[in-house]
Amino acid sequence: MSAAAHGLALVLNCGSSSIKFQVIDPQADGPLAVGLVERVKDHAAGVGEVIACLEANPKVNLDKLTVVGHRVVQGGSEFTAPTIIDDEVERAIALLSVLAPLHNPAHAAGIRAAREAFPNVPHVAVFDTAFHQSMPEEAYTYALDRRIAQEHSIRKYGFHGTSHGYVARATADAMGRDVRELNQIVLHLGNGASACAVKGGRSYDTSMGFTPLEGLVMGSRTGDIDPAVVAHLGRSAGMTIDEIDDLLNKRSGMLGLTGYNDMRDVRAAAEAGDHAAQLGLAVYCRRIKGYVGRYYALLGHLDSITFTAGVGENDIHVRAMSLAGLEELGIIVDAERNHVRPKEPTLISTDDSRVQVWVVPTNEEREIAIQSIAAVS
Numbered sequence: 585m586s587a588a589a590h591g592l593a594l595v596l597n598c599g600s601s602s603i604k605f606q607v608i609d610p611q612a613d614g615p616l617a618v619g620l621v622e623r624v625k626d627h628a629a630g631v632g633e634v635i636a637c638l639e640a641n642p643k644v645n646l647d648k649l650t651v652v653g654h655r656v657v658q659g660g661s662e663f664t665a666p667t668i669i670d671d672e673v674e675r676a677i678a679l680l681s682v683l684a685p686l687h688n689p690a691h692a693a694g695i696r697a698a699r700e701a702f703p704n705v706p707h708v709a710v711f712d713t714a715f716h717q718s719m720p721e722e723a724y725t726y727a728l729d730r731r732i733a734q735e736h737s738i739r740k741y742g743f744h745g746t747s748h749g750y751v752a753r754a755t756a757d758a759m760g761r762d763v764r765e766l767n768q769i770v771l772h773l774g775n776g777a778s779a780c781a782v783k784g785g786r787s788y789d790t791s792m793g794f795t796p797l798e799g800l801v802m803g804s805r806t807g808d809i810d811p812a813v814v815a816h817l818g819r820s821a822g823m824t825i826d827e828i829d830d831l832l833n834k835r836s837g838m839l840g841l842t843g844y845n846d847m848r849d850v851r852a853a854a855e856a857g858d859h860a861a862q863l864g865l866a867v868y869c870r871r872i873k874g875y876v877g878r879y880y881a882l883l884g885h886l887d888s889i890t891f892t893a894g895v896g897e898n899d900i901h902v903r904a905m906s907l908a909g910l911e912e913l914g915i916i917v918d919a920e921r922n923h924v925r926p927k928e929p930t931l932i933s934t935d936d937s938r939v940q941v942w943v944v945p946t947n948e949e950r951e952i953a954i955q956s957i958a959a960v961s
Contacts, residue, residue, distance in 0.1 A: 591650030593953035598694025608953035627697040653956030658684035659711030666955040669707040708956035715745025718786040742790035748780040750951040758929035767883040774893035775803035781879035803845035806836040869905035914938030
């Protein structure tokens with residue numbers, strides 16, 4: 585990975601009623617401060633609470649702040665890189681709320697509050713979607729009426745881009761290779777989950793689409809499903825669009841299949857003989873394996889597969905099940921090496937596996953900090 589930029593960054597991830605924050609010096613091993621402010625009445629009050637927490641932290645000197653980096657979920661087609669925020673960019677992020685109604689309004693409100701609180705410090709937006717703007721046109725285009733698609737900005741955007749980019753480079757570093765020479769698959773498996781085909785360090789395809797609903801099975805999201813199910817539920821069950829949206833996003837996935845959205849609970853139930861949990865795990869891992877095969881075929885040659893995020897970094901069984909039976913493709917997981925929950929990049933494939941398999945902890949906040957500092961340097 586390229587050398588970390590110099591400076592001190594406050595990284596903010598603003599939700600509708602909460603603000604996650606970290607203060608990061610890229611030259612230090614870990615964050616100087618980590619926190620979560622919840623149940624805020626508005627974002628101005630929330631940012632005020634963040635400042636109060638930081639002022640009470642002896643490790644943090646806000647006078648030395650170089651930049652405030654903001655995580656923004658949806659950047660549309662307009663934003664392809666970390667972007668210094670001015671009034672026009674702030675308005676554009678708010679307008680993109682039509683594509684991310686659950687996320688961008690909170691991001692825009694948080695940005696507005698933070699810019700008022702830190703008027704003399706540059707602010708940078710780092711977009712989840714930006715990394716995927718390198719996808720070829722045939723990867724992000726849906727087979728939908730072109731006029732309708734263009735009029736309503738319907739295309740694959742992809743998400744988790746900050747994580748995928750960070751992990752792809754960290755894997756290349758661990759391999760002692762230049763990321764520009766590699767074909768990789770990154771599996772970001774958490775409550776939200778996505779796969780990404782990375783060609784030469786750039787996103788080539790990804791499983792999440794117009795929204796984060798498409799793709800892998802997730803904690804409470806269906807992932808891929810026949811879109812005709814929406815029409816069927818409307819006609820047959822009398823469900824409204826909002827009810828169906830809630831079902832697909834909040835009451836499906838592992839929660840809908842097993843009753844649990846925490847993989848640790850699913851694993852415990854499966855080991856206790858719960859058929860629903862056993863089936864849920866099988867569906868979850870089969871979907872991952874299908875995307876590995878799909879992206880292997882698209883890339884034509886594969887150098888590495890990397891597991892990351894909460895499930896990917898910690899669930900030994902999911903990693904093994906997801907790649908089981910792929911030995912003919914040169915993917916062989918070593919059972920002993922796989923028996924880890926590592927804090928640093930760790931190889932879990934056998935020495936004779938043509939495709940190296942890694943577990944690499946993600947660090948999206950650090951990546952946002954590095955990109956934000958670089959943007960203003």
